[in-house]
Amino acid sequence: MPESVKAREAVEREVRELERLCAELEKSLVGAEWEAASDAIAQSRRVTHAFLNAMESATAVRDEAFDAAVYARMRRVFDIRQDQLQRLEAFRAGVGEKLASFARWKTFARSIGAKKARAKHSVGLDSRR
Numbered sequence: 001m002p003e004s005v006k007a008r009e010a011v012e013r014e015v016r017e018l019e020r021l022c023a024e025l026e027k028s029l030v031g032a033e034w035e036a037a038s039d040a041i042a043q044s045r046r047v048t049h050a051f052l053n054a055m056e057s058a059t060a061v062r063d064e065a066f067d068a069a070v071y072a073r074m075r076r077v078f079d080i081r082q083d084q085l086q087r088l089e090a091f092r093a094g095v096g097e098k099l100a101s102f103a104r105w106k107t108f109a110r111s112i113g114a115k116k117a118r119a120k121h122s123v124g125l126d127s128r129r
Contacts, residue, residue, distance in 0.1 A: 007058035008066065014051035015073050021047060022080045029084060044081075 021044045028037035055062075055070070 004058075004061035007054070007061050010054040011051070011058050011066075011070060014047055014054050015070060015077070017047045018044065018051060018077050019073070022077055022084075025084055026080070029087065 021040050025037055025040040025044070028034070028040055051074075
């Protein structure tokens with residue numbers, strides 16, 4: 001197999017892997033599987049570097065049509081990843097607002113003497129107090 005074909009196939013393989021990882025990350029985000037999402041993001045970083053290396057290795061055998069096709073696919077990957085990032089940032093902001101709200105309620109409860117109240121775990125049906 002000629003080197004030009006191998007170089008182009010390496011680029012194609014990395015683009016395909018990035019597309020697959022976008023789909024995997026989407027599935028993880030929708031399912032709120034945060035470890036899988038983190039793994040997909042980490043793998044995406046590795047594959048992005050491999051893609052850049054493959055593009056550099058294929059410099060001598062790339063033409064305008066090849067670059068245009070790769071650019072179109074990578075633009076789609078970029079757009080998908082940007083959408084995922086925006087949704088993650090919105091989710092993070094929502095969680096931050098909820099945590100801030102919990103902190104305000106906790107401060108309020110302490111200010112009215114809630115620290116003297118019995119702990120929830122000591123109150124219940126089995127309690128003899």
